[in-house]
Every structure is written in structure tokens, then in C-alpha cells.
Amino acid sequence: MNAPADDQIYDLLNRAKTIAVVGLSDKPHRASHGVSAYMQRNGYRIIPVNPNVSEVLGEKAYTSLEDVPEPIDLINVFRRSRFVASLVDPALGSDALGFWSQIGVKDNHSAALLADAGLVVVQNRCLMQEHMRLML
Numbered sequence: 001m002n003a004p005a006d007d008q009i010y011d012l013l014n015r016a017k018t019i020a021v022v023g024l025s026d027k028p029h030r031a032s033h034g035v036s037a038y039m040q041r042n043g044y045r046i047i048p049v050n051p052n053v054s055e056v057l058g059e060k061a062y063t064s065l066e067d068v069p070e071p072i073d074l075i076n077v078f079r080r081s082r083f084v085a086s087l088v089d090p091a092l093g094s095d096a097l098g099f100w101s102q103i104g105v106k107d108n109h110s111a112a113l114l115a116d117a118g119l120v121v122v123q124n125r126c127l128m129q130e131h132m133r134l135m136l
Helices: 006-015 031-041 086-093 108-116 127-135
Strands: 018-022 046-048 074-077 098-100 119-123
Touching: 006 074, 006 119, 006 127, 018 031, 031 046, 074 086, 086 108, 098 108, 108 119
Parallel strands: 018 046, 018 074, 074 098, 098 119
Antiparallel strands: none
């Protein structure tokens, strides 16, 4: 599976307004928290998806993607690669434009299924770093 071109990532980041963050931690020292706080400061709505917390960054947390009651533009994954496959069906059932897995998270089979369904899929890259590189 080929990585999307910079113009596709730029378009995704420009169009996306609401980001569901799977595995968002309430611990400030965790990467998921720092990246999500950065995206929130840059105008994105963050929706935490983590069954172990009730709120992160001032936003109500949800147990799963299926429980999020509003449209999602981008799904950002901070879970181990072995959990990505379990997110494919919920992602396909959402209105998401894209599916992003952070550094160290990669599942080519799942990525191909999502891309075939029309989602922009980015794997093994940091959302914050790419936002800084392409949007600022």
C-alpha cells in the first residue's frame, strides 16, 4: 500500500475538522495527549475514544468509535498495530475521510481495505509532525 502524496494529506488536514483519537490518554506525558492537544490548539475538535477515561482535553470520552454520536472526519489511532483490524468496520461505518495511524502503528491489510473504500490512509506517521510540515 502506497502512502498518500503530500497534496492528499494537505487536503485531508484542510477538510477534517473533527478527529476521533483512538487510545487518547489523559496522561499529559503520553504522545497521544500531546499530539491531540496540539491539534486542538490548531482548531480541530478532538473526540477521545478510550474506555478507560471519561474525559480528556475537556472533551467527553467514548468507549468505542461506534459510540461517538457525531460525524467524524478523521480517525487517529494510538493503539498497537494488532488492534488496527478491529477498527476497520467501525471506520467504514463512519463518515470519516481518513484513517491515520501514528508512528509505529501499521497494518497493510487493514490499510488496503480502508483505502479501497475511499478513505485517505496514512500509516506510521505523526499527525502533529505532518500538520507542522504541511499546514504551517
